[in-house]
Amino acid sequence: MSENWTFVCAIGELLPGEMKTTWDETTSVPIVVFNHDGAYYALEDRCSHEDFELSAGGYDAEAASIECVLHGARFDIRDGRALCAPAYTGVPKFPVKLEHGAVWTRDDRD
Numbered sequence: 001m002s003e004n005w006t007f008v009c010a011i012g013e014l015l016p017g018e019m020k021t022t023w024d025e026t027t028s029v030p031i032v033v034f035n036h037d038g039a040y041y042a043l044e045d046r047c048s049h050e051d052f053e054l055s056a057g058g059y060d061a062e063a064a065s066i067e068c069v070l071h072g073a074r075f076d077i078r079d080g081r082a083l084c085a086p087a088y089t090g091v092p093k094f095p096v097k098l099e100h101g102a103v104w105t106r107d108d109r110d
């Protein structure tokens with residue numbers, strides 16, 4: 001678990017419908033952060049099917065989902081739950097905060 005927040009980007013660099021990637025500065029876990037119509041969400045940037053980068057796929061802002069490019073699994077970006085095969089388990093969701101004009105996240109798992 002990381003007590004430290006990791007800088008993602010300035011708020012103005014993550015517009016609605018966009019995503020940005022980072023690594024937790026303590027655990028080195030890859031994280032993808034979404035601006036979904038002004039609400040911010042962060043997920044582990046790793047498909048639960050075969051450990052592929054989710055951020056390589058397409059973020060569908062209409063459906064609030066991201067599709068893994070490798071085999072087409074989709075996940076809800078708001079809570080990480082799997083929406084279709086071949087993924088049956090979700091991906092971890094992480095907290096996001098806005099502070100000092102920037103977007104921050106961290107791997108908060110025990």
Ligand code: FES
Pocket residue numbers: 047048049050051052068069070071072073086087
């Ligand atoms: S690795 Fe993502 S769907 Fe297979």
